[in-house]
Structures are given as structure tokens and as C-alpha cells.
Amino acid sequence: MNRRTALILLAGSALTACAPPPPTLGPDGNPLPKLYRISNADARRIPFRALDAVNALRQGAGVATLELDNTLTAAAETHSRDMSLQNRPWHFGSDGSSPIDRARRVGFDGTLLGETISETFESELETIAAWMQEDGPRRVILDPAGRRMGFAFYQEPNGKIWWTLNVGT
Numbered sequence: 001m002n003r004r005t006a007l008i009l010l011a012g013s014a015l016t017a018c019a020p021p022p023p024t025l026g027p028d029g030n031p032l033p034k035l036y037r038i039s040n041a042d043a044r045r046i047p048f049r050a051l052d053a054v055n056a057l058r059q060g061a062g063v064a065t066l067e068l069d070n071t072l073t074a075a076a077e078t079h080s081r082d083m084s085l086q087n088r089p090w091h092f093g094s095d096g097s098s099p100i101d102r103a104r105r106v107g108f109d110g111t112l113l114g115e116t117i118s119e120t121f122e123s124e125l126e127t128i129a130a131w132m133q134e135d136g137p138r139r140v141i142l143d144p145a146g147r148r149m150g151f152a153f154y155q156e157p158n159g160k161i162w163w164t165l166n167v168g169t
Contacts, residue, residue, distance in 0.1 A: 072150025076164035080154040089119040110169040114140030
């Protein structure tokens with residue numbers, strides 16, 4: 001084998017080693033979701049990335065942007081953890097509380113316009129994109145009366161993420 005052929009074979013095998021592994025397929029033949037593990041550094045940035053994404057969508061729809069609200073975020077954080085404990089995505093707390101009850105408990109002084117929730121393994125941006133495909137969550141995110149937003153998550157050890165977004169005046 002000459003030197004040129006050896007170099008070509010070596011380069012080809014090096015490129016093959018760089019190729020990503022094929023996706024793992026589920027029982028339905030579709031690729032399984034990639035685990036989105038949230039680091040401590042990401043945890044601090046996620047609400048701001050979500051706010052930026054929501055505000056870009058709101059600007060595109062011609063409505064006012066939102067600001068991040070600590071009280072609505074506290075209500076969202078409580079509900080995300082509670083949904084995990086209940087192991088179901090729904091708007092009622094394990095104590096029977098509604099989204100309005102939870103906003104009041106943390107001292108929110110405006111009107112809660114809506115709550116959007118999700119149970120997924122996807123990132124915050126993928127989750128917001130999925131919400132925008134559904135009429136109810138889309139109405140909450142784009143509500144023209146909205147001025148403040150709360151956004152939080154709870155990630156279980158298995159990687160499942162419970163997301164909650166609140167919009168208020």
C-alpha cells in the first residue's frame with residue numbers, strides 16, 4: 001500500500017469516528033428524546049431565556065413584552081414541584097389550589113391571566129414552541145393584557161421536567 005492510500009484510509013477512519021452515534025429508537029420506531037439535563041448554571045439562566053423567547057413571540061404578535069416577576073415565578077416553582085409529586089400535569093395543586101390561589105399565596109398583586117404547564121424531557125425553548133402549537137397555552141402566552149411572567153421548572157432525577165409558566169397583569 002502506498003503512502004497516499006494509507007493517508008486516505010486513515011483520514012476516512014478518523015472522519016467515521018467523528019460521526020454521531022445513531023439515535024436510540026423507541027418501541028414505535030421513532031428516536032427517543034434526548035435527555036436535557038439542567039445544570040446549576042443553566043437553572044439560573046432558564047427563566048431569562050424563556051422570557052426572551054416569549055417576548056420575541058409577543059413582539060411578533062404585536063403585543064407588549066413581559067417582565068419576569070418573582071412572585072409569579074415562586075408560584076410556578078411551587079406548582080412544578082407539586083405536579084412532580086402528583087405525577088400528573090394539571091392545574092390543581094395537591095391541596096386543591098388553583099393557579100389563582102397559588103399566585104395569591106405568594107403575594108402576587110396583579111390579576112393572574114393564565115397558567116401553562118408541561119411534563120416533558122425537552123428544553124424550555126422546545127416546550128414553549130410546543131405550547132405555541134396549542135390554542136390554550138398560546139392564548140396565555142400572547143394575552144395582550146399580560147405584563148408580568150413567572151417561569152419555573154422541577155427536574156426529577158430521571159430527567160423528566162415539569163414546566164410552569166404564569167402570565168399576569
